[in-house]
Amino acid sequence: MGASERAAALRRARDRQARIEAATAGVVAARGNVVRAGEAKTQAMQRHDERIAAAEVLCESETTRLAKACASAEAAAEILGISQREVRRMVKAERTRQMNRSPRMELRDDDV
Numbered sequence: 001m002g003a004s005e006r007a008a009a010l011r012r013a014r015d016r017q018a019r020i021e022a023a024t025a026g027v028v029a030a031r032g033n034v035v036r037a038g039e040a041k042t043q044a045m046q047r048h049d050e051r052i053a054a055a056e057v058l059c060e061s062e063t064t065r066l067a068k069a070c071a072s073a074e075a076a077a078e079i080l081g082i083s084q085r086e087v088r089r090m091v092k093a094e095r096t097r098q099m100n101r102s103p104r105m106e107l108r109d110d111d112v
Contacts (some may be wrong), residue, residue: 057097063087064094 069077069088077084 037077060090060097063090067091 063076064082066079067073070076070079073084073087073091077087080087
């Protein structure tokens, strides 16, 4: 092998090493992006679930308020176009939530 052949082989080896390093850097960056995107997705899903839960709590609270104003789960159900069973479930959930917030405050069955 002559000097020029060794120089060419060395150049090819350096070029190959540079391509490997560039590709490795690209893969590392892409993998980091995948991990960050996955974490962002998880956080977004969690925030979405929290918003849904908050909306459900608000709906239950407002349904309970309507049932109290109507003095009847049946009337509230008719106004809302849902079943009495669903209204009662919402009232019960709201009642439970209120009991957990302030254990001293007691709700009577005649509240709704």
